[in-house]
Amino acid sequence: MTLDELGPGSTCRIKKLSARNKLGQRLMDMGVYPGMRLMVVRNAPLEDPMEVSMEGFFVSLRHEEARFVEVELQ
Amino acid sequence: MKRERTLVALAGQPNCGKSTVFNALTGASQHVANYPGVTVEKMTGSYRSDGTRVEVVDLPGTYSLTSFSPEERVSRDFLIHDNPSVVVNVADASNLKRHLYLTFQLLEMQAPAVLNLNMMDVAERRGIEINSEELGRLLGVEVVPTSMKTGQGKDDLKEAIAKVADQGPGERLAQIDYGPMEPPLRKIQDRLSETWKGPHAYPLRWLAVKLMEGDPDAQERVRQSYSDPEVCLDLVEEIRSAFESEHGETPERHIAYHRYQAADTISRSSIKTRKGEGIPLSDKVDRFVCNRFLGPAILVGVIYLLYYLSIVQGYNVTNYTWPFLAKIRGLTEAITPSPGFIEIPLIRSFALWFVDSINALLNYIPIFFILFGLIAILEDSGYMPRMAFMLDRLFNRFGLHGQSTLPMVLGGIYVGGCAVPGVMACKGIPDERSRMATILIIPMLNCLAKVPLYVLMINIYFAAQKGLAMFFISTISLLMVLPVAKLLTLTVLKRRPTAPFIMEMPPYHLPTIRGVLGRAVERVWLFVRKIITIVAAVAVVIFVLLQFPGLNDDRMAYYESEKDKAISAFYQKTEGAPFAQELQGENLLALVLYWDAYKTAKMTAGGKEAVDKANAEFEKKNATFFNIVNPGKDRTARNANKALKKLVKERSGLLREMRKERIDASFLGRLGKTLEPVTQWAGFNWRVNVALLSAFAAKESSVATLGALYDQGETGDQSLEKRMAEGETGFTPLHALALMLFMVLYPPCIATTIMVKIQSGSIKWMLFSVIYPMVLGLVVAVLIFTGGSALGLTGLQAMFAFYGLALATTIAAGFIKNREDFS
Numbered sequence: 001m002t003l004d005e006l007g008p009g010s011t012c013r014i015k016k017l018s019a020r021n022k023l024g025q026r027l028m029d030m031g032v033y034p035g036m037r038l039m040v041v042r043n044a045p046l047e048d049p050m051e052v053s054m055e056g057f058f059v060s061l062r063h064e065e066a067r068f069v070e071v072e073l074q
Numbered sequence: 075m076k077r078e079r080t081l082v083a084l085a086g087q088p089n090c091g092k093s094t095v096f097n098a099l100t101g102a103s104q105h106v107a108n109y110p111g112v113t114v115e116k117m118t119g120s121y122r123s124d125g126t127r128v129e130v131v132d133l134p135g136t137y138s139l140t141s142f143s144p145e146e147r148v149s150r151d152f153l154i155h156d157n158p159s160v161v162v163n164v165a166d167a168s169n170l171k172r173h174l175y176l177t178f179q180l181l182e183m184q185a186p187a188v189l190n191l192n193m194m195d196v197a198e199r200r201g202i203e204i205n206s207e208e209l210g211r212l213l214g215v216e217v218v219p220t221s222m223k224t225g226q227g228k229d230d231l232k233e234a235i236a237k238v239a240d241q242g243p244g245e246r247l248a249q250i251d252y253g254p255m256e257p258p259l260r261k262i263q264d265r266l267s268e269t270w271k272g273p274h275a276y277p278l279r280w281l282a283v284k285l286m287e288g289d290p291d292a293q294e295r296v297r298q299s300y301s302d303p304e305v306c307l308d309l310v311e312e313i314r315s316a317f318e319s320e321h322g323e324t325p326e327r328h329i330a331y332h333r334y335q336a337a338d339t340i341s342r343s344s345i346k347t348r349k350g351e352g353i354p355l356s357d358k359v360d361r362f363v364c365n366r367f368l369g370p371a372i373l374v375g376v377i378y379l380l381y382y383l384s385i386v387q388g389y390n391v392t393n394y395t396w397p398f399l400a401k402i403r404g405l406t407e408a409i410t411p412s413p414g415f416i417e418i419p420l421i422r423s424f425a426l427w428f429v430d431s432i433n434a435l436l437n438y439i440p441i442f443f444i445l446f447g448l449i450a451i452l453e454d455s456g457y458m459p460r461m462a463f464m465l466d467r468l469f470n471r472f473g474l475h476g477q478s479t480l481p482m483v484l485g486g487i488y489v490g491g492c493a494v495p496g497v498m499a500c501k502g503i504p505d506e507r508s509r510m511a512t513i514l515i516i517p518m519l520n521c522l523a524k525v526p527l528y529v530l531m532i533n534i535y536f537a538a539q540k541g542l543a544m545f546f547i548s549t550i551s552l553l554m555v556l557p558v559a560k561l562l563t564l565t566v567l568k569r570r571p572t573a574p575f576i577m578e579m580p581p582y583h584l585p586t587i588r589g590v591l592g593r594a595v596e597r598v599w600l601f602v603r604k605i606i607t608i609v610a611a612v613a614v615v616i617f618v619l620l621q622f623p624g625l626n627d628d629r630m631a632y633y634e635s636e637k638d639k640a641i642s643a644f645y646q647k648t649e650g651a652p653f654a655q656e657l658q659g660e661n662l663l664a665l666v667l668y669w670d671a672y673k674t675a676k677m678t679a680g681g682k683e684a685v686d687k688a689n690a691e692f693e694k695k696n697a698t699f700f701n702i703v704n705p706g707k708d709r710t711a712r713n714a715n716k717a718l719k720k721l722v723k724e725r726s727g728l729l730r731e732m733r734k735e736r737i738d739a740s741f742l743g744r745l746g747k748t749l750e751p752v753t754q755w756a757g758f759n760w761r762v763n764v765a766l767l768s769a770f771a772a773k774e775s776s777v778a779t780l781g782a783l784y785d786q787g788e789t790g791d792q793s794l795e796k797r798m799a800e801g802e803t804g805f806t807p808l809h810a811l812a813l814m815l816f817m818v819l820y821p822p823c824i825a826t827t828i829m830v831k832i833q834s835g836s837i838k839w840m841l842f843s844v845i846y847p848m849v850l851g852l853v854v855a856v857l858i859f860t861g862g863s864a865l866g867l868t869g870l871q872a873m874f875a876f877y878g879l880a881l882a883t884t885i886a887a888g889f890i891k892n893r894e895d896f897s
């Protein structure tokens with residue numbers, strides 16, 4: 001299952017990043033990496049982008065970007 | 075050993091309080107510039123310590139040091155090429171683990187680092203305890219805890235900087251163990267050291283790691299300083315793919331992961347968290363600020379407030395500052411040669427034109443100052459990312475970016491902005507394609523200077539539907555801008571690199587007065603320096619184009635004879651008066667100028683007292699003249715007064731006619747006529763063309779030039795609305811609509827054009843930004859005028875039809891997908 005499918009309030013653990021290039025690097029640099037626990041905080045008023053939190057750190061990303069983050073629900 | 079100068083770099087991730095540290099260290103001595111070739115701002119400052127001048131460079135905040143973004147490249151290049159004696163790594167103590175990710179990269183570059191744990195107060199409040207000695211021992215660097223917001227720990231930091239500057243980097247910098255990647259890394263390192271030309275310019279291990287990451291910039295470095303680069307790079311590629319197939323994970327992912335693991339290990343042994351993390355206050359605030367319903371409402375409120383305070387209130391402030399600028403003009407009038415009867419000395423008209431052009435821009439400074447101050451507040455408070463978060467979906471559909479919001483607000487998303495700060499603010503957009511698209515569309519928004527023309531046209535031709543027409547023109551620009559942005563990103567900008575949106579939502583901060591004012595002053599100064607010089611140069615060019623070749627001898631002779639006629643008529647009427655002798659020769663011109671000065675003085679004097687004072691003053695200056703301009707019951711004086719009034723009127727009539735004729739014959743006038751065969755399809759005659767051409771310098775000029783062209787020279791007190799309506803009897807609302815829409819799409823003014831050049835970094839794009847709106851504007855104007863005429867539409871019908879068309883195009887454009895290049 002991928003991150004973009006999750007709604008606000010759900011918690012998950014990151015399994016894998018399937019993006020290469022810039023997006024993969026950027027996700028890694030922002031702290032989105034395998035093993036990290038992540039919670040979907042909210043969607044923007046127009047549904048996209050979404051905001052997630054990891055260990056008290058808040059990041060927003062578009063759903064089409066979240067598609068490249070494989071997660072397992074917790 | 076004492077050095078004379080120490081170079082210190084500040085590096086850190088965004089939102090770690092780096093600029094607070096920078097301000098605390100350097101105080102008021104700061105300087106902004108751009109890094110060569112990119113639009114990234116370079117902040118430098120300095121302080122003195124023990125007789126050493128310590129120069130501090132504030133590197134852009136970056137999460138990492140890859141070569142994907144200009145900010146990261148700039149930081150990296152600076153660390154490598156400028157060899158700072160000390161690199162202060164500022165980290166947010168309340169979020170240390172994440173910040174160590176960058177620390178490890180700095181250590182890998184063998185940077186002489188000092189780790190500055192900033193925001194210790196925040197960390198303490200959250201119950202986070204950091205053992206900084208242990209941390210320093212593990213990392214092998216000096217660690218200095220500070221709370222720079224209150225200035226706590228500032229001296230310790232300076233001390234640590236001095237120490238590292240003297241002693242160099244620590245002996246045992248922490249090194250990340252990349253596990254199974256160590257053998258391949260060693261292999262690359264060996265290969266590099268075997269055939270490296272000359273001394274090593276880069277730390278070998280760092281270069282090996284970067285090559286393993288597939289960093290294009292590192293590959294380029296190898297190509298430049300290595301004797302047999304392709305063989306080496308082929309080897310690296312081989313090792314990379316072997317690693318990936320063996321471990322089922324890309325090398326760059328493996329490297330980043332190990333950095334986090336190392337950060338995790340270190341923070342486990344040196345950080346203790348006393349109590350469990352509650353919900354952070356910022357998140358509680360965001361429940362309202364980013365709420366589905368409340369969020370947009372707050373957003374509109376913030377944008378409205380931004381407009382209201384800067385544009386509306388700032389405009390009010392200009393009422394107080396304008397007199398100063400008017401004084402400069404007055405002074406210029408006083409020191410340049412005074413005008414003749416009908417000959418205005420060239421130097422005088424030039425000086426006045428020049429001062430007027432500069433004043434027109436200087437007049438905006440209060441607006442800019444407030445605007446830049448408010449933006450600094452938005453930036454420092456952390457609301458900016460929330461704005462981007464809420465609007466990204468909308469803008470993304472048109473190839474723009476969430477962070478296009480601020481530039482568009484500044485440019486005048488409704489009505490009354492300014493494209494210069496708008497284009498300037500595009501710097502923050504991380505996505506190159508969206509950034510270019512935003513830069514190119516900002517000038518099409520309704521800036522303040524376009525408004526006078528709208529008001530003029532609406533007052534004459536849409537007087538009955540003023541409100542409706544104003545709403546139309548205010549909102550139509552957004553409806554044209556969005557599809558145009560889409561069109562640009564699908565065509566000319568198609569190949570421009572894009573970047574992921576992914577963005578930190580930092581905690582809210584209370585902005586400091588110092589930080590906000592400092593930034594406002596700095597940016598206003600930048601504006602003044604960069605823009606005013608160029609506008610001054612262009613003002614000269616436009617002056618020449620409007621002034622020359624001037625009137626020929628025949629015409630001059632004609633005006634001379636008209637002048638003589640007027641003068642002899644005056645003398646005839648005043649013959650035999652007791653003061654007739656005093657009005658001969660030079661004195662007559664003096665009397666005329668005295669009259670002008672007296673009228674101006676009386677007009678500007680407020681209240682009876684001031685009028686009395688002005689009267690006394692003028693009487694003292696010249697009693698005879700005063701008797702004529704203010705005749706009272708004296709019969710001869712009243713006669714002379716009447717004659718003088720006529721003379722003055724005739725003189726200003728002649729002056730106006732001459733100016734009009736000069737513009738007619740000028741290069742710009744000729745150009746206006748040359749363009750008429752084309753522009754007639756848009757309904758523009760040559761006069762309108764000249765007005766539009768002169769508007770290129772500054773858009774306000776359009777109305778001013780129309781004012782000069784439609785001058786009837788009779789009474790001079792008729793409003794331009796009336797004069798234009800009478801002067802152009804063939805003009806219809808359809809003409810006016812075409813003209814207004816052309817004005818919306820009109821190319822950027824000179825100041826904006828320069829800003830486009832600065833922000834896009836190329837003359838090619840600057841020229842494009844001038845040409846495409848002109849073509850587009852002409853197409854739209856022709857569509858309105860020629861199309862509207864063919865269909866027999868009235869101005870109002872054409873307005874509705876065009877609005878519907880624009881709305882439909884916008885909605886349709888929103889459904890077309892843009893290409894995304896990451897997968």
